[in-house]
Amino acid sequence: MIRVNGLTKVYGSGDAAVHALRGVDLEIPEGDFVAIMGPSGSGKSTFLSILGCLERPSSGDYYLDGRDVNSLEDDELADLRNKKLGFVFQSFNLLPRHNVLRNVEMPLIYAGVPSDERRKRAQELLEQVGLGHRLTHKPAELSGGEQQRVAIARALANNPLVIFADEPTGNLDTKSSLEIMEIFQQMHRAGRTIVLVTHEPDIAAYARRVIHFRDGKIVREETK
Amino acid sequence: MMNFADLVQIVWENLRAHRLRAVLTTIGIAIGIAGVIAVVAVGQGGQAVIISEIEKMGSSLYFDISPDYMRGETADSNTFSIEDPTIIKELSPAVDKMAAITLGPMVDVRLPSSDKKTIMASLYGTNPDLIHIMNLSLEKGRFITDLDVTSHSRVVVIDAGLAEDLFPKEDPLGKKIFVQDTPLTVVGVLEKAPSSMMDMFNVRSLYSPITQAQDMLNTKVINQLCGTAVSEEALPQAISDSIKILESRHSSVSNHYVGTTLEEQLEMVGKVTSILTTVIGAVAGIALLVGGVGVMNIMLVAVTERTREIGLLKALGARRRDIMQQFLGEAVALCLLGGLIGMVVGIGGAFAIALAAHWPPLISVWTVLLAIGFSVIIGIFFGLYPASRAASLSPAEALRHL
Ligand SMILES: Nc1ncnc2c1ncn2[C@@H]1O[C@H](COP(=O)(O)OP(=O)(O)OP(=O)(O)O)[C@@H](O)[C@H]1O
Ligand SMILES: [Mg+2]
Numbered sequence: 001m002i003r004v005n006g007l008t009k010v011y012g013s014g015d016a017a018v019h020a021l022r023g024v025d026l027e028i029p030e031g032d033f034v035a036i037m038g039p040s041g042s043g044k045s046t047f048l049s050i051l052g053c054l055e056r057p058s059s060g061d062y063y064l065d066g067r068d069v070n071s072l073e074d075d076e077l078a079d080l081r082n083k084k085l086g087f088v089f090q091s092f093n094l095l096p097r098h099n100v101l102r103n104v105e106m107p108l109i110y111a112g113v114p115s116d117e118r119r120k121r122a123q124e125l126l127e128q129v130g131l132g133h134r135l136t137h138k139p140a141e142l143s144g145g146e147q148q149r150v151a152i153a154r155a156l157a158n159n160p161l162v163i164f165a166d167e168p169t170g171n172l173d174t175k176s177s178l179e180i181m182e183i184f185q186q187m188h189r190a191g192r193t194i195v196l197v198t199h200e201p202d203i204a205a206y207a208r209r210v211i212h213f214r215d216g217k218i219v220r221e222e223t224k
Numbered sequence: 225m226m227n228f229a230d231l232v233q234i235v236w237e238n239l240r241a242h243r244l245r246a247v248l249t250t251i252g253i254a255i256g257i258a259g260v261i262a263v264v265a266v267g268q269g270g271q272a273v274i275i276s277e278i279e280k281m282g283s284s285l286y287f288d289i290s291p292d293y294m295r296g297e298t299a300d301s302n303t304f305s306i307e308d309p310t311i312i313k314e315l316s317p318a319v320d321k322m323a324a325i326t327l328g329p330m331v332d333v334r335l336p337s338s339d340k341k342t343i344m345a346s347l348y349g350t351n352p353d354l355i356h357i358m359n360l361s362l363e364k365g366r367f368i369t370d371l372d373v374t375s376h377s378r379v380v381v382i383d384a385g386l387a388e389d390l391f392p393k394e395d396p397l398g399k400k401i402f403v404q405d406t407p408l409t410v411v412g413v414l415e416k417a418p419s420s421m422m423d424m425f426n427v428r429s430l431y432s433p434i435t436q437a438q439d440m441l442n443t444k445v446i447n448q449l450c451g452t453a454v455s456e457e458a459l460p461q462a463i464s465d466s467i468k469i470l471e472s473r474h475s476s477v478s479n480h481y482v483g484t485t486l487e488e489q490l491e492m493v494g495k496v497t498s499i500l501t502t503v504i505g506a507v508a509g510i511a512l513l514v515g516g517v518g519v520m521n522i523m524l525v526a527v528t529e530r531t532r533e534i535g536l537l538k539a540l541g542a543r544r545r546d547i548m549q550q551f552l553g554e555a556v557a558l559c560l561l562g563g564l565i566g567m568v569v570g571i572g573g574a575f576a577i578a579l580a581a582h583w584p585p586l587i588s589v590w591t592v593l594l595a596i597g598f599s600v601i602i603g604i605f606f607g608l609y610p611a612s613r614a615a616s617l618s619p620a621e622a623l624r625h626l
Contacts, residue, residue, distance in 0.1 A: 049620045049623075052539070054535075054538075054539060054618075054619040054620040054623065055618060055619070055620035055621075074543075075543045075544065078538065078541050078542065078543040078544075079541065079543070081538070081540070081541045081619075082540065082541020082542075083541070087539045087540075089536075089623075093532070093533075093536045093623075095533060095536070095537075096241075097237055097240070098234070102234075102237065106540050107541050109226055109230050109234075110226065110540060110541040110542050110543070110546055111541065112226075112227075115229070115230070154540070158541075
């Protein structure tokens with residue numbers, strides 16, 4: 001479902017040029033659970049954000065769900081992110097001025113889902129992550145683990161094909177990390193494709209495949 | 225695609241987080257909109273005064289003589305005398321009618337039977353010519369006569385409004401009314417003046433022989449003389465004759481007199497009005513500009529503060545247009561808030577100016593629509609740049625922002 005060939009990313013130019021990715025080839029079939037590991041600065045986040053259509057590669061091909069991503073317009077990419085992709089970040093990235101319900105509704109608003117249907121869907125998702133009773137709270141009133149669960153509910157709002165998670169447990173204690181990974185595990189079992197970046201082997205152990213990055217390249221891969 | 229209701233809700237949730245900031249940002253806009261409303265009201269009010277004066281007097285022959293206010297002179301008991309009008313008429317062939325006026329403060333008027341219900345009215349002490357000079361007409365009874373003046377008759381002529389207030393069912397003629405506790409007999413009722421915009425003020429007037437009015441008010445001061453010339457061509461002559469005669473008759477004190485025609489008075493009103501509108505308009509324009517720039521500034525700050533958030537919204541599927549809408553919406557909402565505050569202040573100010581300048585406060589639906597329309601336009605104008613900056617951020621870069 002995801003296929004990249006010879007993917008490179010260069011930031012800046014001339015002497016200041018940074019080669020974040022130096023030719024990455026990878027295929028991820030539907031329903032796969034992939035963990036990406038590697039030293040800091042090896043290009044993991046860059047790779048994830050290209051897969052997530054948040055930025056474009058400098059060169060190389062990217063096919064997602066049969067579509068040539070490089071050929072899509074900005075608005076088409078936005079639509080793709082909205083309906084097919086979900087994101088979970090290390091720092092949760094919830095909207096601080098809106099309550100939990102609104103945070104989860106946001107992708108549904110951009111998708112043009114009518115308000116009562118939207119509300120129902122957001123409520124369901126929040127119940128699934130165990131936060132059905134915190135709908136009107138602001139993100140700052142929640143613990144880190146709870147915030148990340150809201151972020152997961154939000155990522156699932158439009159029932160996306162793939163979830164991209166960049167160090168989702170990086171800011172959490174062990175207990176919350178385990179809770180979050182339980183949710184990822186469930187999503188995987190339900191057949192959703194997951195691509196997750198992590199530094200921790202314990203977390204990577206949940207994945208079916210572990211891919212190791214170094215200097216902008218894949219250097220090793222393990223499959224369970 | 226976001227619908228309007230969602231947009232309004234999201235904008236509101238965002239602005240609510242910074243209430244004080246929002247209100248402070250809107251002050252400039254508020255002042256500007258208040259100014260715009262005041263300009264419109266002052267302009268319309270001034271025009272209404274001119275129109276109603278013309279309607280009322282309808283005479284291009286009118287003139288009046290006052291102490292020279294420009295030199296700081298005011299009328300005292302030596303400025304004019306009761307005999308002046310008669311003498312001026314005799315000596316100057318250019319002068320047709322002439323009356324002296326002792327203008328009292330607002331006086332209490334009541335019926336002998338009730339001592340509770342009093343009506344405020346302005347009292348004119350004058351002589352017979354005034355009815356012609358002011359273009360008044362009688363509905364019934366008679367006006368003041370020369371005999372009334374010489375014999376200090378305790379008689380009064382009331383206007384139609386006062387007649388209705390005091391004698392809704394009866395014939396006022398021959399009835400007694402108390403003016404400042406002096407009993408006066410009603411001898412005449414004026415016709416309702418052709419409806420003018422000044423009617424909104426509901427100012428009641430009554431007219432008494434000048435001698436009697438001076439007794440009641442316990443004064444010897446005559447505030448001004450007014451008259452008509454025999455023809456329009458004779459108007460300047462009538463004024464200069466009157467002044468010359470007055471100066472020779474009151475030479476014991478150094479008095480300076482000025483004569484004003486109706487046209488000049490109206491010009492004055494027009495001039496004051498246009499100065500007021502220019503000044504307020506300029507202040508309003510500057511305030512709107514400064515206010516608009518303030519809104520733009522705060523929106524640019526918001527875009528910077530929320531760069532990461534914008535990246536997130538894009539990750540969630542917001543298109544350029546969605547981000548644009550959201551930030552433009554906030555700028556417009558800020559300006560609308562300012563516009564509403566300004567509207568309240570402006571309408572209050574227009575009333576205050578109207579009260580001070582004695583003209584009707586004119587606030588129309590158009591004024592309100594103008595204020596709202598103006599605010600929205602300013603919001604869009606000054607919000608466009610920050611909003612497009614927010615919309616054009618690349619999602620990955622915005623998300624990396626700390
Ligand atoms: N916008 C940018 N401009 C310039 N260089 C960048 C930019 N983004 C990333 N880089 C560089 O690209 C390289 C890869 O960065 P990336 O964030 O992908 O690393 P990472 O593997 O996610 O590291 P970490 O584990 O610390 O998160 C780094 O050397 C980084 O400095
Ligand atoms: Mg990273």
